[in-house]
Amino acid sequence: MISTENVSFHYTAGSEVLQNVNLEIKDGEFVAIMGENGAGKTTLVKMFNGLLKPSEGAVLVDGVNTREKSVAQLSRDVGLIFQNPDHQLFAETVAEELAFSLRNFGFKEDTIQKRVTSLLTTLDLKRYEKSPPFVLSGGERKRVALAAVLAWDPKHVVMDEPTIGQDYLQKDHLRNFIVQIISQGKTVVIVTHDVEFVAECKPRVVLLSRGKIIADGPSAQILTNEQVVEQASLVMPQIASLMKNLKNLNPPPNIIDAYSARRFLSGKLKGELEARAPAQRR
Amino acid sequence: MDSPIHRLDPRAKFILTLGFFVAALMFTNIIALLVIFFIQVPGILLAKSGKRWLRSLRGGLFLFIFIFVMNVIFLTPIVTSLGFAIRFLAIMSAFSFFFMTTSADDLGLALEQIHVPYSISFTFTTAVRLVPTMAVDAQTVVDAQRSRGLELDKGNFMKRIRNYVPILIPLIISAIRRSVELAEALESRAFGATEKRTPIVILRMKAVDYLVILATFMGVGLALYVYFKVPLPNLVIPIQIPRLF
Numbered sequence: 001m002i003s004t005e006n007v008s009f010h011y012t013a014g015s016e017v018l019q020n021v022n023l024e025i026k027d028g029e030f031v032a033i034m035g036e037n038g039a040g041k042t043t044l045v046k047m048f049n050g051l052l053k054p055s056e057g058a059v060l061v062d063g064v065n066t067r068e069k070s071v072a073q074l075s076r077d078v079g080l081i082f083q084n085p086d087h088q089l090f091a092e093t094v095a096e097e098l099a100f101s102l103r104n105f106g107f108k109e110d111t112i113q114k115r116v117t118s119l120l121t122t123l124d125l126k127r128y129e130k131s132p133p134f135v136l137s138g139g140e141r142k143r144v145a146l147a148a149v150l151a152w153d154p155k156h157v158v159m160d161e162p163t164i165g166q167d168y169l170q171k172d173h174l175r176n177f178i179v180q181i182i183s184q185g186k187t188v189v190i191v192t193h194d195v196e197f198v199a200e201c202k203p204r205v206v207l208l209s210r211g212k213i214i215a216d217g218p219s220a221q222i223l224t225n226e227q228v229v230e231q232a233s234l235v236m237p238q239i240a241s242l243m244k245n246l247k248n249l250n251p252p253p254n255i256i257d258a259y260s261a262r263r264f265l266s267g268k269l270k271g272e273l274e275a276r277a278p279a280q281r282r
Numbered sequence: 283m284d285s286p287i288h289r290l291d292p293r294a295k296f297i298l299t300l301g302f303f304v305a306a307l308m309f310t311n312i313i314a315l316l317v318i319f320f321i322q323v324p325g326i327l328l329a330k331s332g333k334r335w336l337r338s339l340r341g342g343l344f345l346f347i348f349i350f351v352m353n354v355i356f357l358t359p360i361v362t363s364l365g366f367a368i369r370f371l372a373i374m375s376a377f378s379f380f381f382m383t384t385s386a387d388d389l390g391l392a393l394e395q396i397h398v399p400y401s402i403s404f405t406f407t408t409a410v411r412l413v414p415t416m417a418v419d420a421q422t423v424v425d426a427q428r429s430r431g432l433e434l435d436k437g438n439f440m441k442r443i444r445n446y447v448p449i450l451i452p453l454i455i456s457a458i459r460r461s462v463e464l465a466e467a468l469e470s471r472a473f474g475a476t477e478k479r480t481p482i483v484i485l486r487m488k489a490v491d492y493l494v495i496l497a498t499f500m501g502v503g504l505a506l507y508v509y510f511k512v513p514l515p516n517l518v519i520p521i522q523i524p525r526l527f
Contacts, residue, residue, distance in 0.1 A: 051425050071428045080429040086459065087419070088426040090451035100448065104431030134455055148430065 001026055002048055002078070002156060002187065006057035009043055009211075017043045019211045020057070027155070030182050031189045032198045032219065035208035036233035041191045042083075044208070045158045048189070049078040061156070076105060079154030083161040085145035089133040094125055094144055097133050098151045105152050119147045123177075139170045146177075156187040163194045175201055199223055199237035202266060207232045220266035239264065286490075287329035287383045292392035294491035295380055301498035302376035305505040310365040311514045314505075319372040322379055331382045338378040339371065346371055361516055386410045388485075395485050401474065408464070416457060423452045 002025040009018040018040045025031050033041045046052040047059045050066040050073075059066045066074055082088060091097040095116050102112045120126045123143050128136060133144050142162070150157065163171050171194075178188055178201065192198060198205060198219050205222040207215040207229075215228040223229060224240045236244065243264075287295075306318050326335045346367045353363035384392075386407045393403035424434070427448045434445045508514070 046425065049429055051429065070433070072431045072433050075429050075431055082422065082426045082429070084422075084456075086456050087422045087452055088430065088448075089455075090448045101430035104433070152431070 001060075001062060002189075003060045004044070004047070004054075004057065005060070007044075007047065007054040007059060008056040009040070009047070009052065010055050017211050018054075021208075021211070021213055023206060023213065023216075025156075025187060025189060027187055028182065028185050029187055030178065030201070030203040031187075031206060032201070032203045033189065033191045033206045033208060034193065034195075034198065034232060034234060039208040039232065040211040041208055042160055045080065045160060045189060045191055048074075048156070048158055049080050050074040051080070072104070075154070076152065077154055078156045078158060079149040079152070081146055081149045081157070081159045081162065083164060085133075085138075085141040088145055088148065089141060092132060093130050094128045094133050094136075095120065095130065097144055098148050101148055101152050107152070115151050115153075119151055123147045138165045139167070142166065150181070154186075156189065157181060158189045158191075160191045161193070162190055163192060163197050171197055193234065195223060195229075195234055195237050199239065207234075209233075218266060220262040220264075224262050283330060285329045285383070287325055290383075290494060291485055291487050291491040292384045292388040293396065293485070294487065294494040295384055296392065297495050298498045299376045299380040301502050303373055304502055306369050306372040306376070308505055308509045309514075310362050310369070311516055312361060312365050312368060313516070314508065314514055315365055315368040315372055318505075319368060319375060322372075322375055326375075326379055326382075329379070329383045331379070334382050335375065335378060338382075339375065342371060342374045345374075381410065391481065391483055391485055394479075394481060400479055412457075412460070415460075416453070419456055420449070420453055423449050423456075426452075 002023075004021050004023045007018055007021040007023075008016055010016050021040075021044065023044075033044065035041050043052060047054060047066065048061065050059075050069060050071045053059075053067055061069075061074060061078060089097055091100055098116045098119060099112050102115060107115070120129055123146065125140070125143060125147060128140065128144075133141060136144065142165070146159070146162070162174055166174065175197070178190075182188055188203075190203070202219050205215070205217065205219045206213055207222060209232045214231055215222050215225065223234075223237055224243075226236060226244070229236050235241070240262075302318060302322065306315060309315050309318070326332060349370050350363050350367040353366050354360060358366070389410060390403050390407035393406060394400060398406075428434070432445060432448055434449075435442065437445065
């Protein structure tokens with residue numbers, strides 16, 4: 001479990017980036033941290049593996065205060081994938097790139113070879129095994145960066161803006177991959193502005209604005225709340241906006257409303273429709 | 283930031299910096315180099331840049347030690363090795379003094395007005411402007427690699443140097459990518475389409491600037507005199523380094 005207790009942080013005295021942040025992320029949970037630029041999202045996740053230590057309060061990873069461990073020790077459990085893959089790729093080949101962190105963490109050579117081969121296959125990078133990572137496309141470099149972190153099998157995976165520069169198909173692959181790693185019991189935290197991606201993934205949403213948590217709850221509930229979404233300089237997902245606009249046309253109240261939009265986003269409505277369909281066919 | 287030093291003409295400040303550079307290159311004598319180093323301190327305090335100057339010195343500490351150690355390893359006497367290291371510090375201090383008190387715009391203007399071709403002055407000022415961006419990039423790269431279990435301070439001296447490879451390569455590659463993108467953006471905006479440029483601001487030297495230049499020439503003259511005519515005492519360090527090769 002990752003938790004923050006009254007966490008405040010400033011880079012320079014007097015300008016608080018985070019103020020009294022209290023957050024609890026349970027094991028196996030899928031959380032999206034959203035908010036406007038400069039809201040403190042990246043600062044918050046950099047505290048999860050100890051890259052930043054809170055100015056006040058405490059960050060606990062599996063009950064251990066991050067002040068008591070080094071970044072290398074914390075990173076063994078918290079894998080942080082940075083927004084720009086170019087900030088981490090350096091090796092001569094993709095395979096070497098994946099092996100780098102495993103060597104840092106002291107894995108044996110035969111384990112390294114097994115894990116590298118397995119991840120190259122899982123993330124569809126096998127054909128680039130011997131290629132330099134710099135010659136790959138943006139989306140492929142992002143996949144290499146993701147594989148390089150997943151290689152050491154961290155318990156908690158944190159992704160900073162994973163959908164930036166990705167086309168719809170790649171986002172779809174990413175979504176499936178996230179589902180896959182959640183099913184392995186891992187905690188997944190993503191930092192993103194991508195409301196459509198979040199609406200489709202349906203994680204728990206934590207909305208940050210000016211260093212404070214302004215909303216925390218299921219995506220279907222948060223992303224259809226116009227007030228908090230606006231406060232965090234985001235827009236509602238298209239489907240929720242459509243429902244709202246339709247509602248403004250004053251249709252009969254039992255046909256469509258924001259409540260239905262929430263249920264649609266949470267999958268309940270879809271489930272009900274699917275349950276109803278066989279009955280209708282009968 | 284504003285101070286009498288900041289208000290000096292950039293050309294005068296550059297000549298002053300070159301003066302320190304030339305003087306520092308003349309000597310290997312520790313006392314002379316310490317004088318060249320400490321003579322800069324009043325100017326730095328007048329520019330209210332003491333803290334930043336100390337930070338830049340701290341940044342140069344690694345190279346200071348590196349220069350000293352490498353010279354000792356390759357059989358330079360300890361006193362001379364220390365002299366080389368202090369020379370580096372004196373030169374670094376002079377240039378950081380110049381860059382701390384001169385904005386990139388002033389620097390560009392100065393270069394243009396001493397008839398350096400615009401493409402060259404633009405390249406130079408852009409490089410200066412990109413330094414803070416590169417510093418942010420460097421910190422991000424360090425964070426990214428530390429998150430992958432890299433411990434920069436771990437291992438012996440050679441291992442520590444090797445630890446910087448995963449930092450330097452992404453940094454160099456992102457700098458190259460950025461410069462290519464910048465060049466394309468400039469070309470798309472017709473950079474260099476006009477041969478003759480007309481500056482809005484024209485730098486004019488004031489009396490105090492001429493005084494600084496005069497003082498610089500006098501200082502370099504004095505350094506030459508001391509170098510040729512005055513036998514300077516040197517420090518004696520009673521340590522004998524065993525021959526390695």
